[in-house]
Amino acid sequence: MNEIIENRFNSCLYPEQIRAQITVRPEPLIALSDIDSRMAAELLAQALKQIFVPNEFTIAFIQEMAGRAALHSRLLFSSEVNYASRIYDPPESEVVPVCLTGLAGVGKSQTIAALRKVLPAPCDLTCNHYHGSVSLVSHWYASARGKASGKGLLSDFITGGRVPSQINVAQLLIECRRRANRDGVSLVVLEETQHINTGLGAAKVTDILLSMAAIGPPMIFVSNYSLVHKLLRRNSEDKQRLLSDPRIMLPDEPGSADWIAYIDECIRVSNGSIRVGRDELATEIYRCTFGIKRFAVQLLKQAYIECRNAGRQDIALPDITRAYRSAAYTISANEVEQLQTLALSNWKSTTHLDLQCPFELPAAVKSNVVQFARTERQSRVSAKVFDSALTEGERAAKKQLQASIKEEVELVKPSRRPPVAKVTEEEQAKAFFDYIDGGKVSPKPD
CATH class of the missing domain: 3.40.50.300 (P-loop containing nucleotide triphosphate hydrolases)
Structure with a gap:
């Protein structure tokens, strides 16, 4: 017209x-570090919710x-x-x-x-x-x-x-x-x-x-x-x-360009509040969220609270693990585990219909998600088998190594001085005279 x-x-x-x-x-x-931890976490969550990088x-x-x-x-x-x-x-x-x-x-x-x-x-x-x-x-x-x-x-x-x-x-x-x-x-x-x-x-x-x-x-x-x-x-x-x-x-596929682009944007918006490598962060967040971005926002918010509670200003990998196990993320974590179980099983549950696609999905899509879930499960099983096969001494050495790695990302608290050993009066006098005889007394001032 x-x-x-x-x-x-x-x-x-x-x-x-x-x-x-x-x-x-x-x-x-x-300047998130200048704000109260929970208020700063809420600001981080609001910023992450605004991100929209279309797949x-x-x-x-x-x-x-x-x-x-x-x-x-x-x-x-x-x-x-x-x-x-x-x-x-x-x-x-x-x-x-x-x-x-x-x-x-x-x-x-x-x-x-x-x-x-x-x-x-x-x-x-x-x-x-x-x-x-x-x-x-x-x-x-x-x-x-x-x-x-x-x-x-x-x-x-x-x-x-x-x-x-x-x-x-x-x-x-x-x-x-x-x-x-x-x-x-x-x-x-x-x-x-x-x-x-x-x-x-x-x-x-x-x-x-x-x-x-x-x-x-x-x-x-x-x-x-x-x-x-x-x-x-x-x-x-x-x-x-x-x-x-x-x-x-569907959620973005694990390791896909769309998922990596979203993780890159989360890192950029956090402006230094996330101190984890991109690939490692992308894998860990996908494992904890099944690629659902609403869960990713909840997880990073709770991870920031965990890092501030530990006395740090930026999120490290252990903070994400603790956030996944936190009370605030329990409901979402349960759904993620149910989704992983459904992806690995060949049968459809009758109790979680809200988590199951009612239509037939392409084989390629199912295989990618199943492969990620299987790889994740296999890595956890392998770690468990490896740990159970260690001797007592090897297990102690492993714990010592893990503790030393943990000190690099967590706040190291000042250690207390060991208590002074109790000595008798004769031992105290002997130590004093040994000190004098050794010439370690400071000269008197002029």
């Missing part, structure tokens, strides 16, 4: 443009979703006649939504926030059917947290959340279609679907998702594994309509 409409999505269709827009590199922290999955996902939105926009604005007809007589259409799923804390919400940052900002459209102009928006976004029905979610888009009592869901859906076509909405995003009024059955969740998909534009709904497992128990027609187009967001 005009150049603005034709080019509105051009800035979000190329990987390098997307990367430049969504990458977030916070400023390095300054290949995120870039590809954003490019694909922006491309789908661009295609829908071109169809909607193919001509003024088509645009006007979709407003006055909105067609009934139902799309197959994209299901973005993954472990809790893996970065799904950050990816959606990055997608929304890339999508074009509102712009004005002048048309013969209006007096003045209408503001076009690229997408509609809603959070399903606390919502009890599809009517409540649809109302968010046209009434600002106020649920009209005099309009039923069918009428509300027609109005949403008309409004979406008028405003050029090219993508609908529904986040936190696993929080749809906790306790509601899968039937209600299915009804809400199908209502959103019936608006017309391409749709994304974001969910943890737990909800997807519930939906997989629905009838075939519901599964086909909701779960036929999944996108599985």
Whole structure:
């Protein structure tokens, strides 16, 4: 219809443009050592949470979703006649939504926030059917947290959340279609679907998702594994309509360029508060977090508290080990160990569905994670076997060597002077006269 409409999505269709827009590199922290340890740890955690170095999955996902939105926009604005007809007589259409799923804390919400940052900002459209102009928006976004029905979610888009009592869901859906076509909405995003009024059955969740998909534009709904497992128990027609187009967001692979880039950024932002080699740090944090970045932030925060408690200002490798075993990290550590156990086993547990991907994963992905977990387990087993094979003397020598290494990274406390041995008066007198006779008395001053 005009150049603005034709080019509105051009800035979000190329990987390098997307990367430049969504990458977030916070400023390095300054003088953490001058602040109380727990307050400094909180500042470190806040800075680490702001880091967003997109991996290949995120870039590809954003490019694909922006491309789908661009295609829908071109169809909607193919001509003024088509645009006007979709407003006055909105067609009934139902799309197959994209299901973005993954472990809790893996970065799904950050990816959606990055997608929304890339999508074009509102712009004005002048048309013969209006007096003045209408503001076009690229997408509609809603959070399903606390919502009890599809009517409540649809109302968010046209009434600002106020649920009209005099309009039923069918009428509300027609109005949403008309409004979406008028405003050029090219993508609908529904986040936190696993929080749809906790306790509601899968039937209600299915009804809400199908209502959103019936608006017309391409749709994304974001969910943890737990909800997807519930939906997989629905009838075939519901599964086909909701779960036929999944996108599985997995943790970065151990040793991958994406994981190393994230660790590099953590080191840079800490500004000297982490004193561990990059490769060693990347391996240790992956072992303790399974590559989940939310866990990585928790672990480094607790590790900083541990290093300050030890009287130091920077994180060393033993601090990460102590943080992993701390009370504050217990819940996360349990999940990491369960994930490692599930990765090594060939069977699916029925008690930890929230940690198990409901879809079949590529063999290459599973082999990389399994190989890392097996290598880690084998190293621990080898260390245990080696320790049990040592003789008493060798074990004592090993402990002495470990103690000497530990002194290099921990604060060395001043040792107490040994107590003076008790001697008799005769021994004291003899020692005194021996000292005099040895000529060690200082000369008298002039």
